[in-house]
Amino acid sequence: MILQDKIAAQLPERLNRVRALAKEHADIVVDHVTIGQIVGGMRDIKSLLTDISFVDPVLGIHFRGMSIPEVLKSLPKGRGNQMPLVGGLYYLLMVGEVPTREQALEVEAEWSQRAVVPDYVYKMIRSMPRETHPMTLFSQATLALQNESVFTQRYFDGMKRDEYWSAALEDSLNLTVRVMMIAAYIYRLKYFGETKKPKYNPRQDFAGNFARMMKVEDRKGYAELMRQYFIIHSDHESGNVSAHAMHLVGSALSSPYYSFSAAMNGLAGPLHGLANQEAVRWLIEVKTQFGGVPSREQLRQFAWDTLNSGQVIPGYGHGVLRAVDPRFTAQLEFAKTHFPDDELVRLADLVYSVVPDVLREQGKAKDPAPNVDAVSGTLQYYYGIRNFKFYTVLFGIGRALGVTANYVWSRALGMPIERPKSLTTEMLERAAAEAKQPA
Numbered sequence: 001m002i003l004q005d006k007i008a009a010q011l012p013e014r015l016n017r018v019r020a021l022a023k024e025h026a027d028i029v030v031d032h033v034t035i036g037q038i039v040g041g042m043r044d045i046k047s048l049l050t051d052i053s054f055v056d057p058v059l060g061i062h063f064r065g066m067s068i069p070e071v072l073k074s075l076p077k078g079r080g081n082q083m084p085l086v087g088g089l090y091y092l093l094m095v096g097e098v099p100t101r102e103q104a105l106e107v108e109a110e111w112s113q114r115a116v117v118p119d120y121v122y123k124m125i126r127s128m129p130r131e132t133h134p135m136t137l138f139s140q141a142t143l144a145l146q147n148e149s150v151f152t153q154r155y156f157d158g159m160k161r162d163e164y165w166s167a168a169l170e171d172s173l174n175l176t177v178r179v180m181m182i183a184a185y186i187y188r189l190k191y192f193g194e195t196k197k198p199k200y201n202p203r204q205d206f207a208g209n210f211a212r213m214m215k216v217e218d219r220k221g222y223a224e225l226m227r228q229y230f231i232i233h234s235d236h237e238s239g240n241v242s243a244h245a246m247h248l249v250g251s252a253l254s255s256p257y258y259s260f261s262a263a264m265n266g267l268a269g270p271l272h273g274l275a276n277q278e279a280v281r282w283l284i285e286v287k288t289q290f291g292g293v294p295s296r297e298q299l300r301q302f303a304w305d306t307l308n309s310g311q312v313i314p315g316y317g318h319g320v321l322r323a324v325d326p327r328f329t330a331q332l333e334f335a336k337t338h339f340p341d342d343e344l345v346r347l348a349d350l351v352y353s354v355v356p357d358v359l360r361e362q363g364k365a366k367d368p369a370p371n372v373d374a375v376s377g378t379l380q381y382y383y384g385i386r387n388f389k390f391y392t393v394l395f396g397i398g399r400a401l402g403v404t405a406n407y408v409w410s411r412a413l414g415m416p417i418e419r420p421k422s423l424t425t426e427m428l429e430r431a432a433a434e435a436k437q438p439a
């Protein structure tokens with residue numbers, strides 16, 4: 001299998017490099033930790049290793065060294081498509097090279113062979129109360145899939161350490177396509193009462209299958225959007241809540257399914273992935289209050305009212321970025337190219353021209369610019385996906401690509417169980433007092 005062969009070929013060299021760091025340079029200091037960081041969400045502490053993606057605070061995410069525009073331009077595309085094949089992105093994340101079209105199609109073919117969701121998963125979803133949030137169903141369904149884990153099975157059969165990564169790759173290829181199908185099932189069940197199980201069509205790519213399973217009217221347009229969507233949402237280095245949860249849980253050798261379910265529980269938080277649902281809810285509130293797109297002054301006031309009531313403006317701000325998120329730019333460009341006159345797109349664009357100044361005036365947010373979530377739901381809304389509680393599930397399908405690639409490489413490189421050290425308040429106070437004493 002192509003990903004297996006490519007990773008195996010790179011592994012000896014990668015292992016040597018990481019082992020050399022661990023053995024020969026273990027004492028080299030790369031960062032120091034302040035009390036502010038300990039009580040401030042560990043912001044900016046350089047303490048995670050990944051070669052799969054890196055976030056530059058100004059330039060944004062780079063997948064294997066490539067920016068979003070470079071990735072969208074360079075990855076191979078299916079015949080007649082503007083946006084790249086998702087299989088090509090998975091290859092890039094896993095292997096670190098831009099694949100040929102044939103190589104990207106090999107990954108797509110792997111998915112089509114693995115696109116089977118056991119019936120008990122669907123049954124479990126159906127048995128939940130109707131009002132259950134789609135993210136709860138999505139996380140539960142992933143957890144239920146743990147039953148299928150090749151990694152867990154082989155671990156308890158006595159698998160050797162240097163085989164962990166290939167068992168993890170098996171699970172990852174299965175997981176990525178299965179959670180996509182589960183997501184479509186949740187959507188059709190929850191909002192249309194349909195119980196028919198989705199079927200994967202091997203003649204369509206990953207995103208094409210998703211668009212068909214979702215039964216969106218403009219399937220072709222939606223498939224193009226979702227190619228871009230899944231690619232840009234795949235990874236955002238390793239410190240964000242979902243990626244870090246996946247890494248942390250995986251470091252205990254919990255399977256990719258256990259770990260991904262944990263990642264999705266983190267993504268479901270309003271300060272993380274759920275912000276995409278909240279951003280559209282906020283736009284709709286604006287539209288409802290003003291009966292359409294408001295004036296700049298009305299919008300400014302609305303934004304201030306949100307801040308004054310103690311709430312955040314969803315889709316704005318970031319823990320690492322200090323400039324407009326290139327994922328936001330890519331999506332806004334897509335909307336402006338394909339449906340520039342859409343009312344919600346015009347409103348999202350107006351918000352973009354008003355809210356950063358309001359946040360700057362307030363002076364609290366370190367990054368007053370829009371992030372990925374500011375506009376992603378607006379594009380879904382255009383294609384008729386209007387139940388915005390579903391939006392974070394879409395983020396989850398994309399995120400599966402990045403976090404599973406990281407899981408595979410963490411096992412390949414023999415990353416140990418993660419276990420940082422705690423201190424008490426008193427210890428920190430003592431450290432502060434000692435630091436203030438004259439030498």
Ligand code: NMX
Nearest residue numbers: 271272273275312313314315316317318319364365366367
């Ligand atoms: N609206 C209002 N206040 C904000 C915003 C915002 N969009 N962004 C930051 N702040 C506040 C923040 O709440 C904090 O206030 P306080 O000191 O009272 O606790 C202050 O500004 C400083 O926060 P930062 O250091 O700038 O941001 P931090 O790294 O702590 O948090 C986010 C980053 C993304 C959680 C924060 O910007 C936020 O809550 N944004 C809105 C929710 C959102 O869009 N989340 C999605 C992020 C992307 N993703 O998909 O995960």
Ligand code: MLT
Nearest residue numbers: 235236239240241319371
């Ligand atoms: C992400 O994509 O995970 C978000 O932008 C959050 C982050 O990077 O902290």
